[in-house]
Amino acid sequence: MVSDTDKTQAEMATDRIRTLILNGTYRPGQPLRQEALSAHLHVSRTPLRHALQSLAEEGLVEAVGFKGARVAEPDPGIVRDLFEMRLLLEPLALKSALPHQTKLDFAKAEMALDAADAEGDPSKLSELNWEFHHALYHPSSRQTLMKTIEQLNRASAFAETIARSIVVRSEKSAAEHRELLQACRNADEDGAIASLTKHLQLAYHDIQNKEH
Amino acid sequence: MVSDTDKTQAEMATDRIRTLILNGTYRPGQPLRQEALSAHLHVSRTPLRHALQSLAEEGLVEAVGFKGARVAEPDPGIVRDLFEMRLLLEPLALKSALPHQTKLDFAKAEMALDAADAEGDPSKLSELNWEFHHALYHPSSRQTLMKTIEQLNRASAFAETIARSIVVRSEKSAAEHRELLQACRNADEDGAIASLTKHLQLAYHDIQNKEH
DNA sequence: GATTTCGTAATTGGATACAATTATGGTTTC
DNA sequence: GAAACCATAATTGTATCCAATTACGAAATC
Incomplete structure (x- = not known):
């Protein structure tokens, strides 16, 4: 039960x-x-x-x-640190996961995106955002790598909440997510990694502007 | 008090x-x-x-x-995950720290190395090893990056303990550490990063063999 | 004989009472 | 009047007791 x-x-x-x-x-x-x-x-x-x-x-x-x-009061350089780390680690996870991704994984990822589109409460978008990324990385079966990336994502969510950058990014983010998902479905490794990298860099850029 | x-x-x-x-x-x-x-x-x-x-x-x-x-029983791929992450993150920390390293930092690092040479208890070598790396990375002043790297190092120490790979490596490790420290003292960025990378790769190699 | 069921013991999680530490305000002292 | 000091209150950490959950084993059932 x-x-x-x-x-x-x-x-x-x-x-x-x-x-x-x-x-x-x-x-x-x-x-x-x-x-x-x-x-x-x-x-x-x-x-x-x-x-x-x-x-x-x-x-x-x-x-x-x-x-x-x-x-906690986020330390001054936390956003830079988190995104630089994510830019190094998440492409590694995605690359490891790509050969093992299944239709079920794509479906899970898409469900998270659809739920995010329908979600009104901004504070729940962070969780759905992580669900999407998790669905794509998880097939790598690399537990320790995943655990670290999850920590970094949750910390990012916190920093974004402080900067109130989540709402603003939600539409842009949605488009970037769909693009990444499509590249994975096409088994297009270079495209997927490029898409992920661009996605992270744009998020980094936006949150930095919000912080001014 | x-x-x-x-x-x-x-x-x-x-x-x-x-x-x-x-x-x-x-x-x-x-x-x-x-x-x-x-x-x-x-x-x-x-x-x-x-x-x-x-x-x-x-x-x-x-x-x-x-x-x-x-x-905890370390998951099968933990060593690979930890070292691949460290190989991505620690060079970043070192690079950020290099311009800010002072004589005091070098002294702290050297003290850790000397203490390690004199230390008999293998279980304390892990802590001294981290003290050395910490001394070199800390001047970067990047708290969040440092916290993550510290986690990864402590997890590595655990995995190495399980594999009983610490004792075997201690002499090799000492030489590699001295080389890295010298490169930092010379403000030789490329040399320092190359030295660090080699150090991590050798440690990774040795622990993998120990695990058989 | 194997499997299920139920009751008891072992173990963990939670509530309350107590001790240790820190913060606060007034008093004293210079 | 400012600073040091002491007593008291507020707050956290710890011990103990109770409740909830799980593990184990004997009896019952097929």
Whole structure:
């Protein structure tokens, strides 16, 4: 039986707090007091502390011993670092995945794109964006590489939320995604990698302008 | 006043367990029961669970809800993934750092090398190895890039421990490190990057052979 | 004899109470 | 009046107890 019930309270709290941070409800630098949060989320402080720790190692929260936790303030060069890394790692993942991609993978990727087109809530676009990229990279079966890329993507989503660059990019991004998907379907390695690279560079460019 | 006392019990437990895993005392797949561990380390289960969670997000421990935690078993392709990523990211860090490296940085790097030469315990070589690389990359001031590279290095140390490849490489590694340091001192960008790349490729090669 | 079922033990997750640390405000001292 | 100091409050970390889940094994059923 698979339901929401098998999720632990700490995990549910993690998801809820993450959403609140990515929503912009909790802004960078804002303190996250354990008692207040636990009261608000109706969980005890014990699972709440686990949630804060998870988010800390995710990079969304900064916690210092005995001093408390607060929403992380992205360091100045984070966007540059993330995109330079993604530009190096994601083409590698895509290249490794291409020979193993199946129709099912393409279908999953397309579903994510369709869902993104229909989605109104900007804070959920990040997740669908990752679903798309994940569908295309995953056939590489390179777990460790995938885990790192996922971390970088989630951190990018956070940075983009801060810069409020997601909404603006959604239409452009959609077109770039379709182009990449088509190249994969054609088994066009050079085209796919070129498309992915261009996609990342454009996103990088846009978010940098937003940050001014 | 800065002492060990300001470290929280959870952090101390994290360090101790990490050492035990990197020591080989706790082998991959071995279950880590909370009560047994807390009794052994003389801490309550509460900070112990935080420690296990930290190690889990570090990649040294695999934890499944309600099922318990065990020492992680490195996935089959982890070595390839780690070294391919490091070969892409570390040259970037080194290149960014080179113009900002100072005599102090070189001194720190050299201290790590000297300490490694004098160190008898193989399980401590990993940390000194990272200290050396950190000293050379850190002047780049690129926090996010550094954090990712540190993760990859710690994961590599874990994989090397499993493969028992550290001891064998220590002398070769020392020579390669000295060569890299000299190139940095000469502000020889091409030489430094070539040296780093060669160093990583040789380490990759050796650990692969050890894994057979 | 193999498989299912159910009850008990072992183990993990969560809530509460307590201890340790840090922040705050007022008082004193120069 | 500013700075140092102390007491108190606010907050985090830890220990202990309880609840929820899973693992194990014996009995029952086919």
